[in-house]
Every structure is written in C-alpha cells, then in structure tokens.
Amino acid sequence: MTKDEIIRKHKQYLFPSITTYFSEPLVTDHASMQYLWDADGNKYLDFFGGIVTISVGHTNPRVTSKVKAQIDKLQHASTLFPNEAVVALAEKIAQITPGEISQSFFSNSGTEANETAVQIARMYTGNFEVVALRHGYSGRSQMAQSLTGHGTWRKSLPVSTPGIVHALNPYCYRCPFGMKPTECGIECAKDVEAVIQTTTSGQIAAFIAEPIQGVGGFITPPKEYFKIVFNIVKQYGGLFISDEVQTGWGRTGKKWFGIEQWEVYPDIITSAKGLANGMPVGLTATRPEIAGSFKGLQISTFGGNPVTSVAAKATIDLIEEDRLMDNAEVVGNYFRQGLQSLQDKHDLIGDVRGMGLMQALEFVKDRKTKEVAPQETTQFMEECRSRGLLVGKGGLYGNVIRMSPPLNIAKSDVDEAIKIMDEALSAVRQPAVAATR
Ligand code: PMP
Numbered sequence: 001m002t003k004d005e006i007i008r009k010h011k012q013y014l015f016p017s018i019t020t021y022f023s024e025p026l027v028t029d030h031a032s033m034q035y036l037w038d039a040d041g042n043k044y045l046d047f048f049g050g051i052v053t054i055s056v057g058h059t060n061p062r063v064t065s066k067v068k069a070q071i072d073k074l075q076h077a078s079t080l081f082p083n084e085a086v087v088a089l090a091e092k093i094a095q096i097t098p099g100e101i102s103q104s105f106f107s108n109s110g111t112e113a114n115e116t117a118v119q120i121a122r123m124y125t126g127n128f129e130v131v132a133l134r135h136g137y138s139g140r141s142q143m144a145q146s147l148t149g150h151g152t153w154r155k156s157l158p159v160s161t162p163g164i165v166h167a168l169n170p171y172c173y174r175c176p177f178g179m180k181p182t183e184c185g186i187e188c189a190k191d192v193e194a195v196i197q198t199t200t201s202g203q204i205a206a207f208i209a210e211p212i213q214g215v216g217g218f219i220t221p222p223k224e225y226f227k228i229v230f231n232i233v234k235q236y237g238g239l240f241i242s243d244e245v246q247t248g249w250g251r252t253g254k255k256w257f258g259i260e261q262w263e264v265y266p267d268i269i270t271s272a273k274g275l276a277n278g279m280p281v282g283l284t285a286t287r288p289e290i291a292g293s294f295k296g297l298q299i300s301t302f303g304g305n306p307v308t309s310v311a312a313k314a315t316i317d318l319i320e321e322d323r324l325m326d327n328a329e330v331v332g333n334y335f336r337q338g339l340q341s342l343q344d345k346h347d348l349i350g351d352v353r354g355m356g357l358m359q360a361l362e363f364v365k366d367r368k369t370k371e372v373a374p375q376e377t378t379q380f381m382e383e384c385r386s387r388g389l390l391v392g393k394g395g396l397y398g399n400v401i402r403m404s405p406p407l408n409i410a411k412s413d414v415d416e417a418i419k420i421m422d423e424a425l426s427a428v429r430q431p432a433v434a435a436t437r
Helices: 003-013 061-073 084-096 110-125 142-147 187-199 225-235 260-261 306-321 324-345 374-386 411-427 431-436
Strands: 030-033 035-038 042-048 103-107 129-133 162-169 204-209 238-242 270-273 284-286 349-355 358-363 392-394 400-403
Touching: 003 142, 042 411, 084 103, 084 284, 084 306, 084 349, 103 110, 110 129, 110 142, 110 238, 110 270, 110 284, 129 187, 142 162, 162 187, 204 225, 204 431, 225 238, 225 260, 225 270, 306 324, 324 349, 324 358, 324 411, 358 374, 374 392, 374 411
Parallel strands: 129 162, 129 204, 204 238, 238 270
Antiparallel strands: 030 035, 035 042, 103 284, 270 284, 349 358, 358 400, 392 400
C-alpha cells in the first residue's frame, strides 16, 4: 500500500476518535532500537517510544529472537493451562516487586490491570469507595475513565461509575493551593483525607495513583507526598494501588518501580506498556492474601499469553543484565541538564520535570502568568518531527512535551535530541507574535 492509501483507509475504516499526532499523519514503516522510519523513508530518533512503551529499543533482537522462538513453539493456550513462559515471568516479577507482592494476574492492557486492582481491593477490604487524583489517567473502560481526572479522556461517559472521588493532585508548578513547594506543608496530601472525610462514607477500598502522572504531563509529586498519603489511606481502611503503567520497569532510574522513589510499599502494583517492550500486556500484582480474596474464578483469554510472557521476561532480563536502571538515572540526569539549559535559553519553557528517562517540558506563553501555550506545543512537535525527532504531548491543557526514550539510549542520543529541540524552540513562533495570529 502507498502512504496515501494507508492514510485514506485509516480515515475510512478506523474510528475517527482514534487520536493521531501531526497535521500530516506519520505513517510508520519499520523501527530499530531508538530509531523509527516512516513510509517515505525518513528516519526519526524516537523519544516517545510508542507512548512510554519501548523500554529496551524497538524490535530489540534480544527480545524478538525469544518471541519468534516462542511463536514457533506455542503461541496460545489460554489461562486454562499453565505454561512455562507465564510462570517464569510471574516468578521474576515476584522477585523484583517491592515488599511482599508476589502474585500476578495478567491481562492485555493498563485499563484491565486497573479494573482488576480496584475489583480486588473492593473484595479484600469489603469497602467500595476509591480515591483517585485529579489529572490522573487510568484507562479507557467505563470505570477507568471514571478514575481518570482529566476531562479530555472522560468525554464518552454519560455518567461516572459510582464510588469514585478525586483529590487534588501534587501539581507543584500549578499548585492547587497557590503555594510554593518549600512552604506548602504538602497540603495536597492532606486533601486526600479531606476528600475521604467529606465525599465518602469514611471507609475506602483503595487509593489509586501514578507515582508520576503520565498523561497528565509527567507531574512529579514532592518527596514527602506519598508517605503522607499512604498513612491516610491506611487510616481509612484502604489499599494503596500504584499505577506503574508508565513509571515501571526502571523508567524513573535506579529502581524497578516509580513508587520506590518515594519509599512507599504499595499493596497493589498495576502495569502494562513498557513491561513487554511493545507486546500487549496488563499486570496486576499483589500480596497472596489480597490475591486470594478474589471471589469466584477469573479468566482472561489472552492474559499470560506465552508469547507476551516471553517478551516481558526478556525485557526485564535485558534491563537487569545491561543495568539499564542505572543508565536511566545517569543518562536521565544528563538529559535533565540539557533540558534545563534549554529552559535558560527559551522563555517558552515554564517548567522542566520528571525523573530518569521520563522528562517533560511545560510550555507557557508567559512565565509570570503561566498562561498555557498549547499551539506552541503542537508547533514544537511538528518542528521536531521535521528535524527527525519524535516527542510526545500531554497535560490537561495540551501544553506539555513528554519524553520517554528507550532506557538504553546513550548521551550522544541526548545530545542529538537537545540540539534538535533547541532549533525547534527557535523556530516556534514567539509568544508576542502568537498573540497577533
Ligand atoms: N494507566 C496509565 C498511567 C496509563 O498511562 C495508561 C495508558 N496511557 C493506562 C493506565 C491505560 O493503559 P492502556 O492504554 O494499556 O489500557
């Protein structure tokens, strides 16, 4: 098929609600490690990795060789029959998850992982209500959309599923209390208690949050935040669910899971995306007594599929063998310095935030008023694309550039990305000009 045919058929045969980046769609053709090529043969340095999913490089041969071998051996048998691939993966996950988490339920997506986590928290605690955070993202099912605190991704709902309330989020750059991080007393953490006291029955099933809010624009809480929240959640009978869909598997540097950066031991971890380096997978992992509280039987036809399981295990092994969590920290810090130097130079950048190889730039028209700059954000992405760099977008206001390159990138890749971003920032219309258009 030609590129134009693909674009035409995409429009004709897929739901129009499917989001595609860029005014001229980027039709992907093939990819290798940190690079992706489009149908015209243009090569891109991929700093978004299929939405925070390519952990160890596109089509990494150390993962794909195992996937290919497994396809030839056994592709599918369903959860009805144990297989070596799924138990090897579950055993590995038990070894690296924090605390006493040691049992896994596999599904196909982050959405399902979060559905499962909330279901099981309700069964274990006997409570119903769940506290989520504003600006969070939990998935696209009806309940996951209800957990989501981001209007853009709740549009299709006539009503939310019951029993879900939202606390203010730790968005320091736009503090919901109008305070400064040094003098705020972490008021946002206390809001979790206020929300429980005022909008629930007083006993909750769970609190669910992403250690760093991904879709929300890599919003990174202050270091005290999750410990305070954890204690509140326990006080009101809830389980702490850490949604590691974006922050898991070494992405934040040095640790396997984002929540470990805040020294909190969650009751349940959910994940997807980067776990299998691009193969569809969902994971809900917890302690045996919680897993054992599931009433009745559960089935997920594709959950724990041997091919996916082999991909996930190979991805985790590679991260471990090549010490990619260390690389994420070292190269992540180097990347952060580069981004801060861009901030020194370009007024459009209001905030630089993130951790490890999960870094973001928030664009504003004016640093004093913090007026959001969504058009400039889109334009910046186009300018990066035309220079051979792919970056992502996010944030409630569509004004945050999200970057999540593979964990095995080198400093030279960062140098190239920073150079392109510097040029792209210079090319983006300046705020004063923007106002006149
Ligand atoms: N949780 C988080 C934090 C996510 O970022 C996403 C996907 N963006 C999901 C859940 C849902 O995952 P999926 O798209 O695989 O259903």
